[in-house]
Amino acid sequence: MDILRFATAGSVDDGKSTLIGRLLYDSKSTFTDRLEAVEDVSRRRGDEYTNLALLMDGLRAEREQGITIDVAYGYFATPKRKFILADTPGHAQYTRNMVTGASTADLAIVLVDATKGMVEQSRRHTFLLGLLGVPHLVVCVNKMDLVGYDQGVFDRIRAEFSAFTTRMATRDVTFVPISALHGDNVVSRSAEMPWYEGGSLLHHLENVHISSDRNMVDVRFPVQYVIRPQSSACPDYRGYAGQVAGGVLRPGDEVMHLPSGLTTRVAAIDGPDGPLDEATPPMSVVLRLADNLDVSRGDMICRPHNAPAVAQDIDAMVVWMSERALRPPARLLLKHTTRTVRAVVREMRYRLDVNTLRRDTSATELRCNEISRLELRVTQPLLCDPYSRNRLTGSFILIDEETNHTVGAGVIN
Amino acid sequence: MSLEMLEAESIHIIREVASEFERPALLFSGGKDSIVMLRLAEKAFRPAPMPFALVHVDTGHNFPEVLDYRDKRVAELGVRLIVASVQDSIDAGRVIEPTGRRASRNRLQTTTLLDVIAEHRFDVAFGGARRDEEKARAKERIFSFRDEVGQWDPRNQRPELWNLFNTRIRPGEHIRVFPLSNWTELDVWRYIARDELDVPPIYFAHRRRVFERDGMLLAENPYQSPDPAEVVSEATVRYRTVGDMTCTGAVLSGARTVDDIIQEVATTRITERGATRADDRTSEAAMEDRKREGYF
Numbered sequence: 001m002d003i004l005r006f007a008t009a010g011s012v013d014d015g016k017s018t019l020i021g022r023l024l025y026d027s028k029s030t031f032t033d034r035l036e037a038v039e040d041v042s043r044r045r046g047d048e049y050t051n052l053a054l055l056m057d058g059l060r061a062e063r064e065q066g067i068t069i070d071v072a073y074g075y076f077a078t079p080k081r082k083f084i085l086a087d088t089p090g091h092a093q094y095t096r097n098m099v100t101g102a103s104t105a106d107l108a109i110v111l112v113d114a115t116k117g118m119v120e121q122s123r124r125h126t127f128l129l130g131l132l133g134v135p136h137l138v139v140c141v142n143k144m145d146l147v148g149y150d151q152g153v154f155d156r157i158r159a160e161f162s163a164f165t166t167r168m169a170t171r172d173v174t175f176v177p178i179s180a181l182h183g184d185n186v187v188s189r190s191a192e193m194p195w196y197e198g199g200s201l202l203h204h205l206e207n208v209h210i211s212s213d214r215n216m217v218d219v220r221f222p223v224q225y226v227i228r229p230q231s232s233a234c235p236d237y238r239g240y241a242g243q244v245a246g247g248v249l250r251p252g253d254e255v256m257h258l259p260s261g262l263t264t265r266v267a268a269i270d271g272p273d274g275p276l277d278e279a280t281p282p283m284s285v286v287l288r289l290a291d292n293l294d295v296s297r298g299d300m301i302c303r304p305h306n307a308p309a310v311a312q313d314i315d316a317m318v319v320w321m322s323e324r325a326l327r328p329p330a331r332l333l334l335k336h337t338t339r340t341v342r343a344v345v346r347e348m349r350y351r352l353d354v355n356t357l358r359r360d361t362s363a364t365e366l367r368c369n370e371i372s373r374l375e376l377r378v379t380q381p382l383l384c385d386p387y388s389r390n391r392l393t394g395s396f397i398l399i400d401e402e403t404n405h406t407v408g409a410g411v412i413n
Numbered sequence: 414m415s416l417e418m419l420e421a422e423s424i425h426i427i428r429e430v431a432s433e434f435e436r437p438a439l440l441f442s443g444g445k446d447s448i449v450m451l452r453l454a455e456k457a458f459r460p461a462p463m464p465f466a467l468v469h470v471d472t473g474h475n476f477p478e479v480l481d482y483r484d485k486r487v488a489e490l491g492v493r494l495i496v497a498s499v500q501d502s503i504d505a506g507r508v509i510e511p512t513g514r515r516a517s518r519n520r521l522q523t524t525t526l527l528d529v530i531a532e533h534r535f536d537v538a539f540g541g542a543r544r545d546e547e548k549a550r551a552k553e554r555i556f557s558f559r560d561e562v563g564q565w566d567p568r569n570q571r572p573e574l575w576n577l578f579n580t581r582i583r584p585g586e587h588i589r590v591f592p593l594s595n596w597t598e599l600d601v602w603r604y605i606a607r608d609e610l611d612v613p614p615i616y617f618a619h620r621r622r623v624f625e626r627d628g629m630l631l632a633e634n635p636y637q638s639p640d641p642a643e644v645v646s647e648a649t650v651r652y653r654t655v656g657d658m659t660c661t662g663a664v665l666s667g668a669r670t671v672d673d674i675i676q677e678v679a680t681t682r683i684t685e686r687g688a689t690r691a692d693d694r695t696s697e698a699a700m701e702d703r704k705r706e707g708y709f
Binding site for chain 2: 001002003031032033034037056058059060061069070071072073074075077082084096097099100103104224225227228229231233234237241242243270272273282283284297321333335336337338391392395396397399401404405406409
């Protein structure tokens with residue numbers, strides 16, 4: 001059984017929490033004590049119905065304000081798959097928390113209210129999910145019950161959405177007409193929409209093909225930690241631990257070490273339970289090499305004729321996450337794979353209006369939750385790929401050295 | 414395959430801590446989650462020993478079977494164990510022992526934990542908490558920042574993207590790291606089965622003298638006495654979580670093997686904390702409040 005990590009984006013108004021409640025409840029994944037606690041709170045607050053949003057809004061402030069502020073993670077399973085759900089906030093002011101949840105997602109659900117159609121928030125979410133390279137998108141057109149389950153409404157919204165997504169890199173976009181409130185097309189097919197030929201949302205979540213989403217072509221192994229016991233039992237053991245970020249590694253393979261450019265062979269691969277015949281993403285393994293090279297944390301193992309870029313000038317899209325605005329030139333720390341370096345933000349090429357996708361080339365500062373294309377110069381080269389090629393070797397975070405806060409997230413162009 | 418993915422993620426997290434921090438500690442209670450976490454730490458550095466000490470916060474009200482297990486496991490691994498004792502904190506006047514019928518030392522652990530972190534200048538502590546346990550934990554980052562007085566600020570968490578963890582802190586601050594964040598109770602048991610891990614015997618069905626309080630079965634124990642109305646009787650029970658004897662409830666169960674437990678957990682409709690923890694029942698946001706103060 002594999003795991004699907006998926007994110008939901010939206011606010012209570014879209015019926016997001018109702019949808020999650022439905023998924024958990026109808027797939028029999030909600031525990032009775034949690035449901036009782038939610039019913040109890042709903043009753044005390046005088047809600048007319050059991051507010052399933054409370055299942056996920058776990059912080060006191062969220063319950064008081066009735067909004068999602070930060071990502072909540074939920075776990076459920078069906079006989080086909082295990083699911084890790086990252087329920088993320090929809091409001092623009094919590095964009096940084098939304099991207100936290102979406103950065104590791106295989107799939108994301110965008111909710112659209114059938115009575116309203118595509119709104120600013122749907123555009124922003126869809127754009128961000130595309131920027132973060134979430135491979136599969138599911139647009140749930142919700143509240144179909146309120147438009148008489150009309151196919152015309154669904155088709156119009158689908159066309160509008162498709163026009164927007166064709167400008168993005170997201171390859172797989174699926175549309176499902178639902179009513180979260182009544183459960184239509186959430187867990188099982190609805191009898192109200194015979195014109196809809198696809199499966200239910202859960203059916204899609206269970207069956208979407210994700211095994212080819214990871215890069216199995218370009219070998220990328222960022223060295224995380226050097227294991228050298230120097231004990232009497234294994235005096236000569238020297239292994240390089242890390243998580244495979246791309247490609248397939250096998251004992252005997254010729255590999256290249258960066259930044260040295262020296263080549264050697266993989267002598268052995270040690271997994272958590274002993275020697276392995278091959279290692280693929282996202283396995284955490286230990287490589288032993290045939291020759292004694294000077295390898296340390298932050299280095300990269302790749303193939304001789306398929307190496308990442310060795311770059312000091314970085315062109316990237318950055319989501320800014322700090323209340324303190326960014327005004328280039330600015331000095332920051334940049335963490336990329338297992339390497340942390342100093343970086344100077346030299347220039348802002350443009351700031352992007354995520355609602356219109358319009359580029360503002362006259363912008364000089366970047367405020368919290370805004371997105372910009374930046375030019376950075378790093379003190380030590382990054383061993384990197386375009387984000388569209390590899391989500392792990394194409395991403396970085398920016399850290400303010402003064403406050404130690406994570407202030408930005410970047411994807412390399 | 415899903416266990417292998419979870420294992421790979423956890424090992425990555427554990428190695429990242431060993432790479433980027435100076436003085437890590439691993440909080441080990443002898444409970445099922447910390448047993449799995451310890452196993453993952455063992456695997457992460459093989460054939461080298463794990464490069465950190467274990468810390469146990471001992472309330473003085475622990476189950477003796479769990480302490481025996483803890484000592485046996487520590488001896489097997491040959492690692493250093495630091496026991497931080499709540500009794501010592503009480504004796505030193507750092508905390509005041511609560512009194513009354515529902516008195517529990519559970520909350521006092523926070524002070525003892527923060528004191529041991531400060532005393533040994535640990536800059537990071539691994540915890541076995543999982544997000545599926547409780548709604549406040551479902552909101553917490555894998556690398557969770559604590560300020561100089563050990564507090565968690567849920568409104569101001571560091572964004573955490575991809576597998577890139579911000580490990581930077583100032584002296585006196587620390588980070589709690591939860592490698593099992595994405596594991597469920599069922600995953601933990603399946604892993605225990607797969608790796609044939611030994612666990613304390615109280616996880617399996619046994620006969621025990623218990624009394625019912627607030628819908629939970631508490632063990633007859635030396636630290637609290639049942640009210641006259643609370644009848645002590647013998648039942649076949651097991652523990653789903655391991656905590657203080659005074660606030661950890663047993664569940665009626667006939668599960669005698671790990672496979673039995675997996676069957677039971679796969680079909681239960683009640684969360685482990687809902688079934689067994691009095692400490693979470695004091696208010697709607699009990700866990701969030703304790704976590705803000707620096708609790709596990």
